[in-house]
Amino acid sequence: MANYVFIAESLDGFIATASGGINWLNEIPNPDKSDFGYNKFISNIDAIVMGRISFEKVLTFDEWIYPKPVFVLSNTLEFLNENLSGKAEIIKGDIRNIISRLNQAGYKNLYIDGGKTIQSFLRENLIDEMIITRVPVLLGSGITLFGNIDRKINFDHIRTEVLNNHLVQSCYKKSIK
Amino acid sequence: MANYVFIAESLDGFIATASGGINWLNEIPNPDKSDFGYNKFISNIDAIVMGRISFEKVLTFDEWIYPKPVFVLSNTLEFLNENLSGKAEIIKGDIRNIISRLNQAGYKNLYIDGGKTIQSFLRENLIDEMIITRVPVLLGSGITLFGNIDRKINFDHIRTEVLNNHLVQSCYKKSIK
Numbered sequence: 553m554a555n556y557v558f559i560a561e562s563l564d565g566f567i568a569t570a571s572g573g574i575n576w577l578n579e580i581p582n583p584d585k586s587d588f589g590y591n592k593f594i595s596n597i598d599a600i601v602m603g604r605i606s607f608e609k610v611l612t613f614d615e616w617i618y619p620k621p622v623f624v625l626s627n628t629l630e631f632l633n634e635n636l637s638g639k640a641e642i643i644k645g646d647i648r649n650i651i652s653r654l655n656q657a658g659y660k661n662l663y664i665d666g667g668k669t670i671q672s673f674l675r676e677n678l679i680d681e682m683i684i685t686r687v688p689v690l691l692g693s694g695i696t697l698f699g700n701i702d703r704k705i706n707f708d709h710i711r712t713e714v715l716n717n718h719l720v721q722s723c724y725k726k727s728i729k
Numbered sequence: 730m731a732n733y734v735f736i737a738e739s740l741d742g743f744i745a746t747a748s749g750g751i752n753w754l755n756e757i758p759n760p761d762k763s764d765f766g767y768n769k770f771i772s773n774i775d776a777i778v779m780g781r782i783s784f785e786k787v788l789t790f791d792e793w794i795y796p797k798p799v800f801v802l803s804n805t806l807e808f809l810n811e812n813l814s815g816k817a818e819i820i821k822g823d824i825r826n827i828i829s830r831l832n833q834a835g836y837k838n839l840y841i842d843g844g845k846t847i848q849s850f851l852r853e854n855l856i857d858e859m860i861i862t863r864v865p866v867l868l869g870s871g872i873t874l875f876g877n878i879d880r881k882i883n884f885d886h887i888r889t890e891v892l893n894n895h896l897v898q899s900c901y902k903k904s905i906k
Contacts, residue, residue: 563861563884563901564875565742576881674867684740688884688901690851693877698741700870704753707740707865712889712897720889722897724740724865 553660554680555651557670558593559697560719562687566694567667572609580687581718588685588715594619599659601625601650606666607640623654625669647676671699677726682707685721730837731857732828734847735770736874737896739864743871744844749786757864758895765862765892776800776836778827783843784817800831802846824853848876854903859884862898 560577561567568574597620602610604626610617622640624632629642643650654662664673673679684697707724715721737754738744745751759765774797779787781803787794799817801809806819820827831839841850850856861874884901892898 563859682740686899688886688904690875690878690880690882690884692880692882698867701867703867703869705867705869707867709865709891709895709897712891714886714889718886720886720897720899722863727865 553655555662555664555673555678556593556597557664557679557682557684558590559665559670559683560588560685560687561697562689562691562694564690564692565696565698566691567697568609568695569691570694572605572695574609576689576691577687579689581716584716586716588719589683589713589721593683594663596661597663598661599623599654600663600665601643601654601669602664603666603669604629605668620663621659623650625650647672647678651678667695667697667699670697671701674698674705675701675703677703677705680726681710682724683721684724685715685719687719730832732839732841732850732855733770733774734841734856734859734861735767736842736847736860737765737862737864738874739866739868739871741867741869742873742875743868744874745786745872746868747871749782749872751786753866753868754864756866758893761893763893765896766860766890766898770860771796771840773838774840775838776831777840777842778802778820778831778846779841780843780846781806782845797840798836800827802827824849824855828855844872844874844876847874848878851875851882852878852880854880854882857903858887859901860898861901862892862896864896 599620600618600622607624616639623643626642627644632640664670706727708727710723710725712722776797777795777799784801793816800820803819804821809817841847883904885904887900887902889899
């Protein structure tokens with residue numbers, strides 16, 4: 553039972569441009585059509601928890617990309633389009649309560665996605681493992697992966713791989729020391 | 730002739746706490762007394778350019794740590810203590826002019842240090858190579874390595890090493906593509 557982050561960021565810590573743009577991720581050279589470890593990661597995940605902003609971004613994609621149930625953290629959304637039935641649903645409440653309900657429903661390993669959502673989990677020290685892929689670009693501005701949180705959190709470095717001689721992907725686990 | 734960055738940052742992109750504290754760097758486990766590549770790096774450097782804030786931090790250290798001349802970028806400082814004679818001097822002006830003067834004086838490879846100074850060089854696209862060492866901690870707040878700059882800058886990934894099974898040190902060169 554753990555909460556995971558799997559995300560790409562620029563060297564200056566942005567996950568999207570200020571307007572939410574992620575085209576810069578499509579500029580990553582990928583001649584081998586690598587999935588950069590995503591399928592291995594997602595195969596271990598039971599459900600995805602994301603914020604409304606990320607969810608609305610996902611809805612602009614040509615197709616639904618998630619092989620696991622998505623829970624959209626939102627206290628404002630009332631309902632989702634019926635074509636998302638069985639794929640995504642809204643979940644409300646405080647974070648500890650939400651995790652507890654999901655775990656009890658059998659969703660043990662959660663993929664936590666979106667800057668604000670990740671930050672709110674970190675504020676409660678509820679992120680267990682992070683796989684962060686660093687793209688060698690300075691975006692200059694945008695939406696940050698991490699924000700100000702009122703605590704220091706130590707992680708253990710688990711492994712680092714260079715992908716495509718371009719990306720640096722590191723796995724960190726929350727330190728129990 | 731190139732301008733280099735060699736710096737450690739937290740996972741959330743901070744180089745110091747909000748009050749300039751760097752004790753968190755002393756918490757890095759280092760049983761082998763590694764210099765984490767610093768001596769190799771500095772041996773290739775002709776001079777160090779740093780901002781006033783970093784300089785004032787350096788002055789709090791027990792001893793003068795730099796084996797190469799230090800130029801303190803400041804338009805407000807008027808003079809330095811005489812015990813720094815031959816070690817550090819103040820340099821004023823705009824960045825391109827400063828680099829040009831240093832290069833002409835024989836200082837070809839410059840180590841650019843301090844958050845604000847690095848950011849001002851990046852705004853002019855004048856950083857050629859960055860060696861960034863990521864420490865597996867979220868500080869939560871502090872002084873950022875990178876700030877908002879009004880441009881996107883692509884880098885090439887040159888190499889990554891894991892040091893002490895704890896730090897991830899990556900070298901990036903400004904992309905000419």
